[in-house]
Amino acid sequence: MTEGQVIGEQPSATRSARGSSQLVRALSHAASAVDRELARVLPAPHGLHGRVQEAMRYAITAGGKRLRPFLVIESARLFNVDPAYAVRAAAAIELVHTYSLVHDDLPCMDDDDLRRGQPTVHVAFDEATAVLAGDALLTIAFEVLASEKTHPSAEVRCQLIARLAEASGSNGMIGGQMIDMEAPNQSLSADSIILLQRMKTGALFEFACEAGAILGQASAEHRERLRSYARDFGLVFQITDDLVDALSTSEKAGKAVGKDQEQGKATLISAFGIAGARGKAEQLALHAAETLAPYGATASALQELPMYLLDRQS
Amino acid sequence: MTEGQVIGEQPSATRSARGSSQLVRALSHAASAVDRELARVLPAPHGLHGRVQEAMRYAITAGGKRLRPFLVIESARLFNVDPAYAVRAAAAIELVHTYSLVHDDLPCMDDDDLRRGQPTVHVAFDEATAVLAGDALLTIAFEVLASEKTHPSAEVRCQLIARLAEASGSNGMIGGQMIDMEAPNQSLSADSIILLQRMKTGALFEFACEAGAILGQASAEHRERLRSYARDFGLVFQITDDLVDALSTSEKAGKAVGKDQEQGKATLISAFGIAGARGKAEQLALHAAETLAPYGATASALQELPMYLLDRQS
Numbered sequence: 021m022t023e024g025q026v027i028g029e030q031p032s033a034t035r036s037a038r039g040s041s042q043l044v045r046a047l048s049h050a051a052s053a054v055d056r057e058l059a060r061v062l063p064a065p066h067g068l069h070g071r072v073q074e075a076m077r078y079a080i081t082a083g084g085k086r087l088r089p090f091l092v093i094e095s096a097r098l099f100n101v102d103p104a105y106a107v108r109a110a111a112a113i114e115l116v117h118t119y120s121l122v123h124d125d126l127p128c129m130d131d132d133d134l135r136r137g138q139p140t141v142h143v144a145f146d147e148a149t150a151v152l153a154g155d156a157l158l159t160i161a162f163e164v165l166a167s168e169k170t171h172p173s174a175e176v177r178c179q180l181i182a183r184l185a186e187a188s189g190s191n192g193m194i195g196g197q198m199i200d201m202e203a204p205n206q207s208l209s210a211d212s213i214i215l216l217q218r219m220k221t222g223a224l225f226e227f228a229c230e231a232g233a234i235l236g237q238a239s240a241e242h243r244e245r246l247r248s249y250a251r252d253f254g255l256v257f258q259i260t261d262d263l264v265d266a267l268s269t270s271e272k273a274g275k276a277v278g279k280d281q282e283q284g285k286a287t288l289i290s291a292f293g294i295a296g297a298r299g300k301a302e303q304l305a306l307h308a309a310e311t312l313a314p315y316g317a318t319a320s321a322l323q324e325l326p327m328y329l330l331d332r333q334s
Numbered sequence: 335m336t337e338g339q340v341i342g343e344q345p346s347a348t349r350s351a352r353g354s355s356q357l358v359r360a361l362s363h364a365a366s367a368v369d370r371e372l373a374r375v376l377p378a379p380h381g382l383h384g385r386v387q388e389a390m391r392y393a394i395t396a397g398g399k400r401l402r403p404f405l406v407i408e409s410a411r412l413f414n415v416d417p418a419y420a421v422r423a424a425a426a427i428e429l430v431h432t433y434s435l436v437h438d439d440l441p442c443m444d445d446d447d448l449r450r451g452q453p454t455v456h457v458a459f460d461e462a463t464a465v466l467a468g469d470a471l472l473t474i475a476f477e478v479l480a481s482e483k484t485h486p487s488a489e490v491r492c493q494l495i496a497r498l499a500e501a502s503g504s505n506g507m508i509g510g511q512m513i514d515m516e517a518p519n520q521s522l523s524a525d526s527i528i529l530l531q532r533m534k535t536g537a538l539f540e541f542a543c544e545a546g547a548i549l550g551q552a553s554a555e556h557r558e559r560l561r562s563y564a565r566d567f568g569l570v571f572q573i574t575d576d577l578v579d580a581l582s583t584s585e586k587a588g589k590a591v592g593k594d595q596e597q598g599k600a601t602l603i604s605a606f607g608i609a610g611a612r613g614k615a616e617q618l619a620l621h622a623a624e625t626l627a628p629y630g631a632t633a634s635a636l637q638e639l640p641m642y643l644l645d646r647q648s
Contacts, residue, residue, distance in 0.1 A: 068526065069509030069533070071516065076504065123469060128461035147442035148515045151465065155437060156504040158469065162476045163499035166492045174488035178480045181495060186479035190390065190470040195383030202385065203463045212382065219383070 037140060043324045046097075050093045050110070053103075054145040057111040061164050075145045075153035078166070079122050080115070082138050084200075088113045094322045095246055098315045101238020108170040109231045111192035112161040116188050117224060119157035122150055124197060158188075171235060177235050187227035196220025205287040210291035214255070216312070217288065222254035229322075245311060251324065252308035255288070256326040259301040262287040264332060266294060301330060348421075357638050361404055364424070367417075368403040369395075371425040374477050388595065389459045389467035390474075396452050401571070401639075402427045405542035408636045409560055412629045413550020423494060423545045426475040431538060433471035436464055440512060453493070468577050485549060493548050501541035510534025517600040524605035528569070529602050531602065536568030537547040543567070543636075559625060566622035569602070570640040573615040576601040578646060580608060616646060 058080050065073035089110030125132040125140040126147060133143050142150035164170060165180045185190060196219030199208075203216065229250035231245040265280045266289050271294035280287050289297045305326035312319035372394050379387035403424030410420035439446040440461065441453040445459050456464035478484060479494045500506060510533030513522075517530065544566035549558045552598050579594045594601050603611045619640035626633035 063504055067509070068516070068529070069504065069512040072508060073504050112545055116602045123465055126462075126465065128465060137571070142501060148440075149512070151437055151440060151442060152504075152508050152512055152515075154469075155433075155472065156508045159499050159503040159508065163503065166495040166499065168492075177492050178482075178488045178495075181492075182480040185473050185480065189473040189477065190377055190383065190387050190466075193422055194466050194470045194473070198383040198386040198463070198466055201466075202382070215382070240471060242582075293539040 024219060040324070040328060043328055046321050047085070047087075047090055048092075050090040051222065053093070053107050054086055054089040054114055055081075057107045061111055061115075061160065063160075069148055071145065072152045072156055075141050075149045076157055079118050079141050079143060079153060079157065082136050082259075084118075085137060086110075086114060088117055088224060089230040090325070091225060091250070091253070092231045093230025094319075094325075095229045097233050098246075098318055099233060099238050099242070101235040104169075105171050105235050106232065108164060108167075109235060109290075110228075111321045112164040112170070112180075112184065113224065115157045115161035115164065116184065118192075119154040119161070119194060120188070122154040122157065126150060127256055128216070128265075129197070129201065153296075161236070164191070165247050168307065173237070175305050176234060176237060177213060180231060183227050183230060183234065187223040189256060192219055192223035193221075196223070202283070208286040208291075210288075213286045213288055213291050217255060217258045218251065221258055222251060225257065226252040228249040246315070249308050249311045252304040252311070253326050256301045256304045256308065258331055259288050259297045259304075260329045262289045263294065263298065263301075298330075343445070347584060354638070354642060357635055357642055360408075360635050364404040364407045365400040367407070367421050368400055368424045368428055371421045372428060373607040375425055375429075375474065377474075383545040385459065385463055386466045386470055389463045390471055392458060393455050393467060393471065394434050396450050398432075398450060399580065400424075400428060402431050402538060404639070405539060405564070405567075405636070406545045408633075408639075409543045409546025410549050412560075412626075412632055412636075413547060413552050413556070414492070415546060415549040418483075419485050419549050420476060420546065422481075423549060424542075425482070426478040426494075426498065427538065427542050427545065429471045430498065430507075431477035433468040433475070434502070434511070434538075436468040436471065439463060443511070443515065487551070490548060490551060494545060497541050497544060497548065501537040506533055506537035507535075510537070514599070520630040522600040523606075524602075527600045527602055527605050530600065530648050531569060531572045532565065535572055536575060537566060539571065560630070563622050563625045566618040566625070566642050570615045570618050570622065570643055573602050573611045573618075574643045574646050576603045577608065577612065577615075615640075620633075 062080060063073050065077065069181065071310055088134050092110040092113060093103065096103070096109070112283050122141045124130050124136060124141055132140055134140065134279045138144075140150070141153055145153070156170055161184070162181055165184065168174075168177075170180070171177050188193075188194065196216050199216045200220055201224060226247050229246040233246045262280065265278065265287075279285070288300070292300060308326050309323035376391055376394060377387050379385075379391065406424040406427060407420045408415065410417070410423070435449060436455045437448060440446050440456055446454055448454065452458070452575075454464070455467055459467070475498070476495055479491055479498065481492075484494070485491050502508065504512075509531055513530045514534055522530065543560040544557050547560045558609075576594060579592065579601075601611050602614070606614060622640050623637035626637050630638070
């Protein structure tokens with residue numbers, strides 16, 4: 021399978037090279053826009069409690085691919101949403117994603133000392149500050165969404181808030197992390213591992229894509245189409261993340277690798293094997309792209325993104 | 335100072351006895367209503383991730399005085415708000431208060447094994463589950479507020495969400511806990527201790543009272559009056575809480591006492607002494623009651639509550 025098969029009639033190699041460099045530019049452009057917005061919405065550290073606000077900024081500026089913001093911004097584009105609104109919603113999702121990393125890294129959870137090559141928040145500060153900074157990042161995400169700067173319609177803002185809470189709550193991201201914490205003690209079936217991933221990382225991807233449709237006040241049909249794309253995308257992301265952990269070197273990946281197997285973590289690779297998992301990811305990437313065909317060229321970045329992830333090294 | 339001086343012309347002893355038993359009934363009635371709502375909004379534990387949902391219920395059903403819900407319900411009454419809406423907002427605030435207790439009890443924070451005579455969440459479950467259950471309680475609070483069951487106006491719901499996030503965020507409750515974590519290492523001035531308390535416990539009380547005015551779509555003047563009452567109330571609450579810790583026995587209080595001094599915690603008693611702190615609390619209770627005089631008899635429960643707290647043993 022090549023990108024050409026999915027995206028159009030151009031010779032696949034040309035199309036792939038051009039598409040990929042355009043995609044990289046679009047990713048970088050979205051990341052800059054959301055980073056500026058994050059810098060604006062995070063409180064300036066001040067007073068006796070400045071330490072927790074420093075830790076919030078530390079966690080956010082550690083970087084990352086800003087994939088979830090990109091999904092919001094590109095999905096919003098399909099519905100002609102004002103980019104200023106999309107960037108606000110994108111920032112809110114990145115705040116929630118970042119809080120989840122800060123808490124997942126804690127000694128009582130995954131006990132990670134490094135993230136993206138930097139000391140994690142509880143190492144750079146301390147455990148109490150990391151718990152509080154995570155709490156505050158989650159809290160401010162909802163404050164961002166509730167503001168009229170995010171959308172003129174309060175109804176739209178409430179929908180965003182309700183769906184973000186659902187996606188990141190105990191039947192979504194938090195529930196997935198709960199299963200993951202218990203997983204090493206259990207032997208999970210392939211279906212359970214897929215469920216875990218759909219909750220732990222999938223739910224927030226799903227909301228990121230649906231957020232564009234909500235901002236655009238699109239129909240239930242559009243919202244479901246974006247969610248369907250996101251479900252495929254989420255599994256591609258997770259499989260390629262697991263492949264990096266299983267196959268890459270620490271140097272290339274910029275993080276500890278081989279941890280999943282070491283910790284006996286249930287992954288899609290332990291369920292399907294390396295070739296099986298890669299094959300499944302390619303299939304899902306193709307299906308994700310097909311789902312967005314009705315939106316034509318406007319959707320091309322979203323269509324190319326899962327293909328692009330298949331080549332990731334980190 | 336007696337309650338009679340504040341509340342009206344009835345002989346103070348009679349008034350006090352009748353007022354107090356009415357207040358106790360009103361507190362108990364509000365607690366039952368909010369407990370029923372909390373049972374409705376919390377997810378039923380199910381699936382592989384049921385553990386985190388069990389921990390959420392465990393934390394919520396550990397009880398407590400439900401003071402914050404009472405403040406919402408009584409404030410809403412001043413503005414003729416449908417009690418069904420007030421109970422929803424009250425439940426949301428109690429969810430946030432409960433999450434803060436779960437996280438504050440963690441080993442890396444205050445390291446408490448008991449709360450209200452029961453094992454704390456990280457003892458009854460484990461640390462990871464306690465972190466996740468706290469996260470999920472915070473998250474669902476915003477989901478409750480975003481729902482149209484809480485108010486027909488999405489604008490009102492967004493105002494509640496924005497104010498709750500502000501009150502419980504890094505410049506409010508979380509910031510206060512951050513200062514408190516660092517306080518034993520510092521010698522705080524009386525002003526700093528008051529600031530700490532205004533943030534750590536005061537901000538959520540302030541929002542609880544203002545929520546009634548927001549639900550009633552009352553003017554900025556009404557909102558400020560309720561916040562002013564709440565600022566006084568919050569300090570009375572904190573001083574009486576500190577007095578219980580300093581003076582009561584474990585048996586009467588149903589919790590460990592003398593902890594503040596042992597841990598070198600900065601309290602209003604360390605700043606003003608026992609007699610000084612009690613005198614200040616009486617003054618504040620009087621002022622709080624006066625603030626609500628314009629609302630007449632409808633406000634009597636709110637007026638009596640700070641007086642009632644002055645007699646608390648637990």
